[in-house]
Amino acid sequence: MGFNGPDTLVVVVMMKTKYSLIAAFLLSSSVMAATPVENIKLMQLYLDKNQLEKVEDLYDEEEDSLSKNWMALERLAISFERREKFKEAIEVYRKIITNFNKPAHDKVITTPAGSLEASAYERTKLPLYYYKLAFLNTQLFGKTHEYSPDNERIRFKKNAEGFIALSRKVKVDDGDLKLLEELLQEKMKRDENMQYKGSWYATLDVLSWQDRVILVSNGTGEKSNLLSTAIGSCVGLGRKWENVKYEFDLEGCFAVATATISSENKAINYQQSSVSVKGVIAGPGMYFKTFSENVLLGVHLPVKYRQGDWTNPDETLYSFEKLKTIEMGYFLQSKIKVKKISLRTRIGKVFPNPGSIWSIGAIYDF
């Protein structure tokens, strides 16, 4: 065939490798208007050399003839598959089934699994195509994300499940199919884990903070700074919304504490201990599930209301400024989940108080 012309002979002498020989053969053939068979061989050569774009280029150039040949379409589908153009690969495999295997395919679809004879499909490559379609749809489903259209996600999943069922009908290796089913299950679980779920929880913390208390002289208006250091417990309730990556919450707790208080300087002498301080701490918070789903780090933005029973030494001479105050601040917090109980630690600051606020406690998830 192609070795008849003198130009071809020159080329053959220059070729060194096996592939080069085949390429030269096909090249010379193509010069003389290649047949579909020769083009299919060339497509296979490009696949072997992983020159995938050339497979598609050749198909585009010779589409009229190659689209009528299942072997060409099969190579085109493989090329798409390798380039992760899964949708295009699916389209080609469907075309192969529809155009070249329709009677057998119809028979497989319409016959119940128990009654289906191997003779109905054994002279076709339907088992391979079904598996490929199951695999490609599983891949596409696996690549969907929170912004993927719902109908697309549902379609890929249903198609994958449908072709797995067809593959099972035509006796594709069950181990391969189970692997695809596991991939689907894992993906569904991942999707489910990304959904936010709401739940209630109760908190019990040991809490300590410092308050700035200002004693004002009624006569002169002179202000003296007192510092109150409180420690107590805080019992509360919260609601959280969490997925596998984040947790958002809104909670509040009622704090009962005792405080010692004295002047920060020697200008006045004020000392008191075991002072009852009550308060409410509430606000939103969030956690990142940084290390794992059970070890969480995050922030909380508390609004703190507190009221202290500090004794006024002489109400005619002094008064307290802001015995009741509402303040805001922040907590850096960590939480470790152990089944339904979590251990929580928080460190932060409530402005404009000096010192820090911290808590350590337990959370019970309902």
Add this chain to the structure above:
Amino acid sequence: MFNKALFLSIISVFSLFLTKNAYAYPNFIGHGYNSCITCHYNPFGNGPINDYGRAVSATAISSRGFYNDSKPEDLIGKESGFFFKEATSKHFRPSASYRGLLLKRNFGEESEKTEYIHMQADVNLVTKFGQNDKFITSVSFGYAPVPRSLQNTPGADSVKEYRTREHYIGYRPSPEWGFYAGLMDKTYGIRVVEHTSYARTTPQVTMDDQAHGVTMHFNKPQFEAGVNVFVGNLTQDESLRMKGAAGTFEYTLFEKNRLGLSALNQSNDYLKLTAYAAHIRSGLDNGSSIIFEVGKVDKETKMIVSEKTEYYANFQNHIKATRGTYILNSVEYYKNAIDKSYRVRFGPSIQYFPISKVELRVDLYNTRNFSQVVSVKDRWDLMAQIHLWL
């Protein structure tokens, strides 16, 4: 006389200000290790770790992050020996250990002070003979800094920077029974790694409070006990040697929980100290644990007759975040019964074992005084530690 008494009293409690760590990890009950003797030669922890402890440290405690994924765990375990080699001798186990501390006092304040302290640089040799290694000796020697309270004073000359903190001989006729004699830590309370913990400083069982004596150890899965009779550290002046007895008992509850009781009575020419403690160590899921100890200490000074009672409590959770990384949170309480004042210390920490033989740790401590005499803003201290061992 008063000055001498004061000076000697300072020396007798100088361990409060020393910064050498006696390292032990009672928190690893979270990994199912209820008893220290599983990993340590000393049945109550501290000191060198045995071959099994080294392998556990390398393959369960330390991260795999810096190892090739294909490197098998048993090879990592084999490299946990001295100088990364599997032990060839059946009888000798040398080791070395270093701890350094970067300390920032009053962290974040204008008065912040930064210093680096070499807390420990030890070499140790363990020898073991007989069936099931029933005869054992352990000798440690190394550097420890001069106590902070004595630095730049004439008293500094009285303290050797190079000294032994532990040496003993041991005999274990059976896996249950063990008898030890030498310089050892007293058997009291939970031997936490934080040597400045109130649970260690208040009853004076911290990093340089070891005493020469004998210890009996009994260990069964259901319970573990130890009794320690001691005559003080024989390298000290006789008048400073704390003589007495200590004992601890732990009962296993539901496999990974231990309830414990301890008692200690010790005295020298200046101080008589009696302490009692109750504790719980509890293993949680997946390598995490909590420990809690509460104690009462009665102190009676002899030169100037006075008595005082102190109370302490120590709660700590030790959470395994990932293999090699642990998050710790501590809350400590100290109260002197004489007045209404008390102190609370709170501290989050991160402990990271990047590879076998390396521990990095960062602690942030908040100390808060509940004093009715004078209120001061709370104080933060930052500590960054490195611990290397061979």
